[in-house]
Amino acid sequence: MTNFSLLVDQCMEGDQSAVSEFVRRFRNQVYLLCYRMVGEHHEAEDMAQETFLRVFRNLHRWDRSRPIEPWIMTIAGNRCRTHLAQRNRRPIACETQDHVEDHRGIDTRGQLLAEEVQLALSHVREEYRKAFLLFHDHQLSYGEIAEQMDCPLGTVKTWVHRARRELVQRLANRGVTQEYRASQLARSAE
Incomplete structure (x- = not known):
């Protein structure tokens, strides 16, 4: 496993190239989890962006003795759960048909x-x-x-x-x- 401590330190110091590298390394996994949880492309992109904002705000809380990916994925999952709970409280505008015949x-x-x-x-x-x-x-x-x-x-x-x-x-x-x-x-x- 790659040691991310140096990259995290650079991100916390405000190094934009380190921030870009950090996002590049994890964006696919974060987006896929968000997409699977919320089921909509644009919402998944929003959730992924919010995940990275929260990750960067809380990098100082990451326990360096543990792998970073599960920590990031937990933040993504929590963000999606919050979003889904808020979405479920919104009234549904109209009923949609789940199954459309494919020709x-x-x-x-x-x-x-x-x-x-x-x-x-x-x-x-x-x-x-x-x-x-x-x-x-x-x-x-x-x-x-x-x-x-x-x-x-x-x-x-x-x-x-x-x-x-x-x-x-x-x-x-x-x-x-x-x-x-x-x-x-x-x-x-x-």
Whole structure:
């Protein structure tokens, strides 16, 4: 693992090139977590920017004996949770239809599956979704997730399992899993 202490020191001294390098190193992971949690590109960009603002304001609080990435991702997750709580309190202007028939070719099935998974994940309980994303997208161990989310190891395992179960159930309810399997079989027969 790269030692970030020098880079952090330079950032705290106001070195703009160090700040740019710091953001460059972590922007993809932060944006992906934010996108998975809030489900909308522009909101995810806003959450990522706010995450970095909070990180730079609090660099002096980072425990240098621990890896910096989980610390940053915790800030991102907390920011997204706050945003989602505020968003959920806003009244919904109109009802939207979740499922729109797709009349495009089989070539886009992978992309459609990714969109369906994202939609299904947006309905999964927040704690379950965060644990699931940290495990599958960021490949953190259950122990690392427990530390980052400040909860027991068994709870993390339960949350990841429940997120998987809910995700599969939602995809099955929407007929996505059968559709995707059929498109994969059709491709392999070609």
